[in-house]
Amino acid sequence: MTATSKIEPVLDVSNLTTSFRIGGEWYPAVRGISFSLQPNETLALVGESGCGKSMTALSVLGLVPKANGRVEADHIRFEGKDLSRLPDEEMRKIRGNGISMIFQEPMTSLNPVLPVGFQVVEALRYHQNLSRAGRERRALELLDLVKIPSAKSRFKEYPHQFSGGMRQRVMIAMALACRPKVILADEPTTALDVTIQAQILSLLNELKAETDMSMIFITHNLGVVAALADRVAVMYAGDIVEIAGVGDLFARPTHPYTEALLRSVPRSDRDTKTLYSIPGAVPPLTRMPKGCRFTARCELAVDICRKQNPPLDALAAGDAHSVRCWVRGNHDRAALKENADV
Numbered sequence: 001m002t003a004t005s006k007i008e009p010v011l012d013v014s015n016l017t018t019s020f021r022i023g024g025e026w027y028p029a030v031r032g033i034s035f036s037l038q039p040n041e042t043l044a045l046v047g048e049s050g051c052g053k054s055m056t057a058l059s060v061l062g063l064v065p066k067a068n069g070r071v072e073a074d075h076i077r078f079e080g081k082d083l084s085r086l087p088d089e090e091m092r093k094i095r096g097n098g099i100s101m102i103f104q105e106p107m108t109s110l111n112p113v114l115p116v117g118f119q120v121v122e123a124l125r126y127h128q129n130l131s132r133a134g135r136e137r138r139a140l141e142l143l144d145l146v147k148i149p150s151a152k153s154r155f156k157e158y159p160h161q162f163s164g165g166m167r168q169r170v171m172i173a174m175a176l177a178c179r180p181k182v183i184l185a186d187e188p189t190t191a192l193d194v195t196i197q198a199q200i201l202s203l204l205n206e207l208k209a210e211t212d213m214s215m216i217f218i219t220h221n222l223g224v225v226a227a228l229a230d231r232v233a234v235m236y237a238g239d240i241v242e243i244a245g246v247g248d249l250f251a252r253p254t255h256p257y258t259e260a261l262l263r264s265v266p267r268s269d270r271d272t273k274t275l276y277s278i279p280g281a282v283p284p285l286t287r288m289p290k291g292c293r294f295t296a297r298c299e300l301a302v303d304i305c306r307k308q309n310p311p312l313d314a315l316a317a318g319d320a321h322s323v324r325c326w327v328r329g330n331h332d333r334a335a336l337k338e339n340a341d342v
């Protein structure tokens with residue numbers, strides 16, 4: 001999607017910064033990121049552990065812990081409202097109704113002492129004007145929709161009687177209960193084995209097409225991204241370092257971090273024993289370096305990288321592919337040369 005597109009995004013996030021207070025100081029876990037989500041689009045957020053993926057989703061939903069967390073944004077626009085300035089009461093109405101979230105571990109999100117069907121019925125209670133019988137009918141429809149076999153006879157069973165994959169289907173049914181415009185899926189398949197993962201992913205794809213939703217899909221697995229996403233935002237240490245259409249990202253990975261992530265994807269034509277893993281680790285919030293945060297792990301780093309964080313710029317004018325890198329990005333080459341130490 002280009003900047004000149006006339007289509008109104010479903011969700012538009014501008015300059016979002018989410019910080020935590022640690023030892024009396026504030027540290028940004030998400031640093032001034034902007035993105036938008038088009039109707040029926042799937043945007044994947046990828047990056048290693050600790051890059052700020054979950055905090056981005058939780059910030060949109062107003063679920064960042066208030067005790068030591070702070071969310072600032074120019075705006076988080078959804079259906080004409082700025083979610084970053086919405087009172088708690090209004091925000092509660094958005095959650096589940098307009099935007100819902102699917103978490104990684106369904107066992108911790110389902111109540112173990114209540115029958116599964118009852119929990120789906122409850123999810124409908126707060127959001128839709130349906131009679132008890134109507135809610136039960138709709139709950140069954142939803143369990144059928146997420147392809148739970150013999151849903152009717154399993155309605156009264158408890159979460160522990162369901163397999164991990166089936167429990168995740170129940171969570172998806174609950175997230176869909178009120179026909180949200182946007183689903184935030186935070187690593188919804190990581191706890192599942194590979195075959196079940198594939199089934200859940202194709203289910204999400206089907207549902208998205210049928211129900212006309214948009215989705216933000218969070219994962220550290222680029223293989224999953226290829227199967228599911230329309231666009232990809234790669235996050236590193238709180239920054240979006242590259243964003244592009246999925247085909248373009250795989251054909252032209254440009255940020256050294258994206259390249260490294262792609263090299264670490266397991267492939268059937270490669271020996272898994274020699275699987276590449278990116279040396280080093282994401283720095284903790286309290287010890288973020290000045291300049292580009294990937295510098296210490298980057299083979300291409302030059303002097304300016306240590307001094308200044310590069311902007312996220314389009315690779316060419318009007319290009320939907322943007323990269324935040326002094327060496328590979330489309331920046332002022334003269335400034336780079338002047339500062340280079342190689």
Ligand SMILES: Nc1ncnc2c1ncn2[C@@H]1O[C@H](COP(=O)(O)OP(=O)(O)OP(=O)(O)O)[C@@H](O)[C@H]1O
Binds near residue numbers: 050055
């Ligand atoms: N309540 C908190 N207090 C302080 N720091 C936090 C808190 N929650 C998260 N963080 C920090 O914010 C950063 C981003 O965390 P986030 O959970 O968004 O990462 P993530 O990309 O979702 O990682 P993962 O793949 O492990 O889920 C991390 O450095 C994390 O340690």
Ligand SMILES: [Mg+2]
Binds near residue numbers: 053054055186
């Ligand atoms: Mg996370």
